[in-house]
Amino acid sequence: MPCGKGFGGLTAWKRMPVAAMVLPALFLISGESKALSDIEIVLSSSRIAQGECGTVLVRTEKGKQPYVRWLGGPVFLVPESEGKGWYGFLGVDLSADPGKAYLEVDLSPSGEKQRAELTVVAKDWGVRVLTLPKAMVEPDKKTMDRVKKESRIMEETLKTPSSAPRWNGPFKRPLEGEVVGPFGRRSIINELPRSPHSGVDLRAAKGTPVQSIHNGKVVLVGEHFFSGKSVVIDHGGAIQSMYFHLEKILVEKGEEVAGGQVIGLVGATGRATGPHLHFGMRVNGARVDPMQVILLSEQMGRP
Ligand SMILES: [Zn+2]
Structure with missing residues (x-):
């Protein structure tokens, strides 16, 4: 579910x-x-x-x-x-x-x-069992070095101290597609436990526009081994959003974006079995279900 x-x-x-x-x-x-x-x-x-x-x-x-x-x-x-x-x-x-x-x-x-x-x-988010080609799961030394470097860049980006909130009022979904890969499930890939799914996978055809969920600043643009073409947006106030596996990125690092602005197109770059959007959010550094945050945000500011 x-x-x-x-x-x-x-x-x-x-x-x-x-x-x-x-x-x-x-x-x-x-x-x-x-x-x-x-x-x-x-x-x-x-x-x-x-x-x-x-x-x-x-x-x-x-x-x-x-x-x-x-x-x-x-x-x-x-x-x-x-x-x-x-x-x-x-x-x-x-x-x-x-x-x-x-x-x-x-x-x-x-x-x-x-x-x-x-x-x-405590909440049990369930388990997903995946079988993937060996090369995707057990990369060679050179790829492993790349993966480590990229994960360090990602973590440093996400740990950067936050600025004042650029948001007020509801966050919006990056696109309309249904959730095909739920948040939080522990992963067992080729029979080995891996880190839990820290975002949701949204169904979307290749080339579907992806919109920023609120005003913010682009703090990471990259092409990573696992997450493919990736964008991270800092919305200030310790809220960040992540968009992975893009076919095309339409923003640059440092750029200010408005809520609803198209920041890229859906693809299947990186470790993806087909086109979809991996969408994640961090709130105060916590990995949280982005769909739950968006629903909750709709209540903000209402009497
Ligand atoms: Zn995902």
Whole structure:
């Protein structure tokens, strides 16, 4: 099953009036009642599965921007179009430890924090078993060196500290095709375990235009052994998107792109058994199901 499951949070957004979504019990804990009344925290859900995202909306007394931390890093926030709220995504990596996790909210970087308790829930995304030609799976030394170099370039790109969010409002799909390769499945290729599928494969014919899912800056353009012709876009605010196996790349590194702009054409370059788009997203460094993030983002900024 591709991406239909695990939207409990989203359902909660849709069904519950805003007031009911406020989770006062989560507010904390620490000292002053004055501080408590200044900050209102609204979560899409208090449970987030491995490989998924939640959202937080923080409303502050005078609309002052709060500082929010989640799983050891800052959460970038965008302002609500009206009102006193600030939105952000809470990414949970595919292999994050299940258990209690705390969202820390504060109005000054050094002040006392308020915490909301969430639960990271274990999720079994399943297994895919593939048989591929030996040359694709067990590359020779020269190819291995190339693969290592390319994976280093990719990781360094993805770890680059983020700039301010270029996004506000919903992210859009890069193309319309259905999910034929779901997110998160562990791979067994020629009987050996490999890293899990960190994006989705979308069905599309060769040459189909691929659109940037939001405003951003092109931070990687390359032709890699596994991912083929590849584009990575940094949307700021610790959100990046990846587009692999392209037939043609239509942007350059460093270029600013608008949401919906065509950045390349679908192909089957790299290790691909046929034309499709591999589409991935990272949120706060976490590998997350991009289709779930897009659905969740549609709720952002709505009253
Ligand atoms: Zn893929």
